[in-house]
Amino acid sequence: MSVSLPKAPPIPAELEVLFTRMRFPYARKAAPDVLATARAQRWDPAEVVRVLLAEEVVGRDNATRRSRRKSAGMPNGKTFGSWKSELSSIPQATQNALRTLEWVSRRENCVISGPSGTGKSHFMEALCHQAIDADLRVSWFTLETLAVTIGRAHVDGSIARTIAKICRSDIIVIDDIGLLPVGHETAEAFYRLVDAAYERRSLAVTSNIHPSGFDTIMPKTMATATVDRLMHHAHMVETSGESHRLAEALAGKGVVPLT
Template identity: 65%
Template sequence: MLLQEEVVGRDAATFADAPREREFPTGKTFSSWRPEESSIPEAIQNALTTLEWVHRRENLAVSGASGTGKGHFVEALAHAAIEADLRVLWFTLETLTQTANNAKADGSVARTVAKVCSCDLVVVDDIGVLPAGQEAAEAFYRIVDAAYERRSVAVTSNIHPSKAHLFA
């Protein structure tokens, strides 16, 4: 009985420490999503909502002009992932850069990158909204490199994918 109580306690602590909705920007889910109004073909929306791409450790890039719903769609995917008991972290490029800078300051870069990449899905929202410099490029690279074929990374951007120079 004591062992069972320990397991219950650890599960509760793990759940309490896990990234949850509080870290997401708006709380948008598929309950408020209107698939027929999106420029993403419905068949692709349906395929992405299965989250098979996360289980296969594939990445997702959604680009479009500001206000087109790319953040809403990816946030809804992230909420769906949490509901499927997957671990999710949400960053803007600015908050990712700040996280990396804080880790540099205390010498914990490798540990921080490992912690971020311990999640099943890492979202980096709004690349291109603000100018990004070398620190942002480095932070983004570290996460993408560490997650490669191990975790899924979802990125939203208002920059068209044909513009290969995301960082100046």
């Protein structure tokens, strides 16, 4: 039978007011236990201050990461916790190099192309979660959602502001290119973003076709200009093999059996 520990006494009302006034919610929450421990173990006053400030910093950092994860718009919540690196056709050395995120600090791009179901989006989303844990900002789009976002800006003439806002992110992802043909407005939105981010921010692209074939799904002139800027400072990764999703489905692992 577990024995519940006595609840720490509340902090003085004046201290509660000060924590609230200074907007230190995480230090305020931790204060009763910290002060009780400090009294019992006769901590130096400086240690009490250090621990309370550390609680506030950790709490704020975690809240910031939660907010960034939510605002990034990533689709599935897939992280490296569910990634099976040994099953990927991406060389292990390449996986390790990209996971350092050094390419982001150098404002370089990452382009992953290959057949559907070969782990492109999973690996990219896992990279983005790791980037957020490293206090970086991420924005995630498909070509369609990017076109809608920039299309809205056409209405009030705020295209430049909208693209500048997107480019505040350290990594800007365009996912699943090549599934459908691209209209002129969508191609223009893609070009505008690639041009604005060029040598300023890192673009991460996943595609079912190699960038050299983008002129088969979008106007040739615009495709040429887009790919020229996208690939100038890009790490090119190609996946291969059969679809992992199809393999799981054929093996009966796609669903939980009904009972």
